[in-house]
Amino acid sequence: MRKWNFNAGPAALPFEVLEQIRDELFDWQGQGASVMEISHRSEAFLTLLRTAEQDVRDLLKVPDNYAVLFMSGGGNAQFAAIPMNLAGPDDVVDYIDTGIWSRRAMSEAKRYTNVNLVASGAESGYTDVPSQSQWKLSPNAVYFHYTPNETIDGVAFNWVPYVKAPLVADMTSCLFSQPIDVSQFGIIYAGAQKNFGIAGLCLVIIRRDLIKAAPDYVPSVLQYQIQEANASVYSTPPVFSWYVASLMFKWMKQQGGVEKFALQNQCKANDLYQAIDESNGFYRNSIADSARSILNVPFRLATPELEYQFITEATAAGFIGLKGHRLQGGIRVSIYNAVPQQAVTELIQFMRAFQQRQH
Numbered sequence: 001m002r003k004w005n006f007n008a009g010p011a012a013l014p015f016e017v018l019e020q021i022r023d024e025l026f027d028w029q030g031q032g033a034s035v036m037e038i039s040h041r042s043e044a045f046l047t048l049l050r051t052a053e054q055d056v057r058d059l060l061k062v063p064d065n066y067a068v069l070f071m072s073g074g075g076n077a078q079f080a081a082i083p084m085n086l087a088g089p090d091d092v093v094d095y096i097d098t099g100i101w102s103r104r105a106m107s108e109a110k111r112y113t114n115v116n117l118v119a120s121g122a123e124s125g126y127t128d129v130p131s132q133s134q135w136k137l138s139p140n141a142v143y144f145h146y147t148p149n150e151t152i153d154g155v156a157f158n159w160v161p162y163v164k165a166p167l168v169a170d171m172t173s174c175l176f177s178q179p180i181d182v183s184q185f186g187i188i189y190a191g192a193q194k195n196f197g198i199a200g201l202c203l204v205i206i207r208r209d210l211i212k213a214a215p216d217y218v219p220s221v222l223q224y225q226i227q228e229a230n231a232s233v234y235s236t237p238p239v240f241s242w243y244v245a246s247l248m249f250k251w252m253k254q255q256g257g258v259e260k261f262a263l264q265n266q267c268k269a270n271d272l273y274q275a276i277d278e279s280n281g282f283y284r285n286s287i288a289d290s291a292r293s294i295l296n297v298p299f300r301l302a303t304p305e306l307e308y309q310f311i312t313e314a315t316a317a318g319f320i321g322l323k324g325h326r327l328q329g330g331i332r333v334s335i336y337n338a339v340p341q342q343a344v345t346e347l348i349q350f351m352r353a354f355q356q357r358q359h
């Protein structure tokens with residue numbers, strides 16, 4: 001009944017997690033009610049919150065001088081919250097443009113502060129990350145923002161920039177996909193619906209010295225200081241999203257943690273890129289080798305008609321979520337932690353058979 005799901009977000013959840021959600025839906029932990037129907041200030045829910053935070057700290061080895069906040073509004077809310085909390089109207093912030101999400105972040109920041117565009121992938125047609133030697137960093141930037149994994153363009157930094165200003169990273173589509181050294185960052189943020197849950201929740205890992213009183217015009221729910229002081233429950237949080245994320249953290253731990261997922265994700269991506277590259281141009285991905293995303297693999301076929309046919313036949317064969325982003329077209333295969341190797345292996349078999357049928 002369930003199909004192989006390559007959606008970019010909302011994306012596939014592990015079967016075991018869905019089973020647990022089903023089993024607990026009517027009676028969560030003997031409460032006689034579901035997790036959606038009890039107070040977010042009840043002891044049971046507060047325990048869930050504390051455990052979820054500890055699991056995040058364990059999975060990513062988050063140092064003590066970082067706060068772990070759970071906020072509403074997804075990645076887009078953070079596009080605004082970050083400049084609002086950290087920069088005033090007279091400050092300068094650095095952004096690098098490597099694709100659609102970094103541009104979205106940048107245009108939001110422009111409403112609150114002065115954005116310096118450090119470099120743009122436009123020159124390469126967004127097929128590569130501009131090399132750091134070409135960047136025009138501002139000497140007094142309050143922070144430097146980048147998007148390690150461009151979910152739509154399929155372009156990734158496979159390295160961490162080294163800059164003087166605090167590093168702010170939108171890890172919406174890559175957090176928990178591999179180990180990271182949190183201490184290299186000022187802020188890491190990620191919406192849950194790509195790699196660790198469902199929409200409505202955004203994880204913000206922030207170095208404590210960056211949590212300061214925000215200007216008065218900043219909405220309370222977006223102020224890091226208020227969220228931290230209230231243990232992320234200043235207002236009613238998206239309790240179900242939070243619950244699903246808590247199950248995902250446990251599942252990731254059981255599976256062997258982010259180190260294990262890094263290996264699996266690399267294998268899945270290698271297999272898929274190899275299949276594309278060995279198709280004699282039938283399937284094409286034009287991203288530079290060093291900037292290829294291991295989580296979102298976009299590719300094209302010769303014509304939009306052939307792409308449409310590919311998607312139609314793939315759907316009928318049990319592969320869903322392959323249609324590229326509406327701004328981009330083509331095909332996109334998203335292979336987050338919850339997508340097993342078998343899904344990719346079977347998709348590759350389908351791709352080979354589809355290609356053969358065209359001759």
Ligand SMILES: *Cc1c(COP(=O)(O)O)cnc(C)c1O
Pocket residue numbers: 009073074075076077101147149150151152170171172173191192194
């Ligand atoms: C999906 C995505 C977003 C947007 O997240 P929302 O939760 O929809 O606001 C932002 N950044 C990246 C890298 C994404 O993949």
